[in-house]
Amino acid sequence: MDNFLSQAYTFGIDIGGKILGAIVLWIVGRYLIGMVGKLIGVSLGRQKLDSTLVRYIQSATGVLLNVILVIAILGVFGVETTTFAGLLAAAGVAIGMAWSGLLANFAAGVFMIVLRPFKVGDYVIVGGIEGTVLEVGLFVTAINTPDNVRTFVGNNAVFGGTIKNFSANPFRRVEGAAQLAHGVDTEDAKARLLAALAEIPNIAQAPEIYINTFTLAGPVLTVRSFCHTAHYWDVFFAQNKAIATTFGAAGYPVPEQRLTIKNAA
Numbered sequence: 001m002d003n004f005l006s007q008a009y010t011f012g013i014d015i016g017g018k019i020l021g022a023i024v025l026w027i028v029g030r031y032l033i034g035m036v037g038k039l040i041g042v043s044l045g046r047q048k049l050d051s052t053l054v055r056y057i058q059s060a061t062g063v064l065l066n067v068i069l070v071i072a073i074l075g076v077f078g079v080e081t082t083t084f085a086g087l088l089a090a091a092g093v094a095i096g097m098a099w100s101g102l103l104a105n106f107a108a109g110v111f112m113i114v115l116r117p118f119k120v121g122d123y124v125i126v127g128g129i130e131g132t133v134l135e136v137g138l139f140v141t142a143i144n145t146p147d148n149v150r151t152f153v154g155n156n157a158v159f160g161g162t163i164k165n166f167s168a169n170p171f172r173r174v175e176g177a178a179q180l181a182h183g184v185d186t187e188d189a190k191a192r193l194l195a196a197l198a199e200i201p202n203i204a205q206a207p208e209i210y211i212n213t214f215t216l217a218g219p220v221l222t223v224r225s226f227c228h229t230a231h232y233w234d235v236f237f238a239q240n241k242a243i244a245t246t247f248g249a250a251g252y253p254v255p256e257q258r259l260t261i262k263n264a265a
Contacts, residue, residue, distance in 0.1 A: 022073045029069040037062055055120070056113050059138050105139040108159035112136055117159075122167040123229050127157040166229045171204040174235045177212065178221040178243045181255040186211055186219055192250055193223065196242040202231035217255035 037058045044054045113136065118124050122133050124143070131145035140152040166172055180189055190209045197207040204226045212222040223243065227235040 025073055026069070029065075029072070033062060033065045033069065036065065055135055056109070056138070063138065104156040105154045108155035109136065109138055109141075112141075112155060112159055117163045118165045118167070122165055124166065125162075125164040127153040127161055129153050166232075171226045171228055172232060174225040174227060174232060174239055176223045176225075176236070176239050176243065178209075178223055178247070179215070179255045180218045180221065180247075181253040182218045182258060184218065184252050186221070189221065189247070189250070189252070192246050193221070193243065196246040197223070197225060197239065200225070200235060200238045200242060202227050202235055204228060216257035216259055 040058050040061060041054055044057065112118075118126075118133055120133050120135060123131070124133055126141065126143070129143050129145065129151050131143040131151065134142040134144050134150070136142075136155075140154055141158050143151045143153060145151055178189070178193065180186065193209055194207060197203065207226070208224040210222045210224075212220050214220070223239060225235055225239050
């Protein structure tokens with residue numbers, strides 16, 4: 001019995017020491033990983049690298065260091081790292097076959113970082129989702145939609161479909177339509193409307209107005225203003241208000257559809 005208790009005591013001390021060492025290693029390792037992530041962010045930020053690339057590097061480095069930390073903790077319990085590496089390789093093959101979609105998202109994320117179809121802060125439509133890019137991660141892209149909903153789209157869905165980047169060009173077109181009644185002088189309407197549009201803030205260049213088509217109610221003007229993406233909706237609503245206010249102040253009649261049918265007899 002004394003021999004058994006002695007062995008149990010020795011075994012408990014050994015296991016307890018390993019568990020305590022693993023806990024300390026985990027706490028210190030996680031702290032150091034966090035510090036490394038912050039240092040990488042500060043260092044790359046001083047080099048004025050794009051925030052999308054900085055966050056991607058931080059995320060990839062964090063994953064790699066966490067894997068190394070887990071291997072180190074297993075080493076504390078006497079697990080041979082070479083054996084673990086072999087098991088990890090075998091598991092990687094199995095996981096790769098089972099998680100092909102996840103790996104596809106990872107590969108798409110790498111290509112997006114390299115080819116840069118958009119960056120953090122751009123307003124885009126990707127994977128059927130419209131909004132502002134918040135982060136390009138290892139597997140998903142985070143987007144804030146116009147109604148302020150955080151949406152995550154798989155990188156493979158983003159890179160494998162059509163990407164519309166509204167922030168890539170210095171300005172975008174705000175297009176509207178203005179229905180005129182029969183008998184209204186279109187040149188007078190265009191002159192009045194151009195003067196009203198000139199008062200709208202944040203318009204990047206001179207607006208354009210053309211006669212687009214003719215309907216039963218009268219001619220229809222196409223109104224085009226140009227502004228930065230950040231001011232799109234402000235200019236859009238201001239343009240519609242300018243059309244209604246200007247035509248109302250000019251005393252133009254309300255457009256009405258007219259159709260004359262003549263009796264062949």
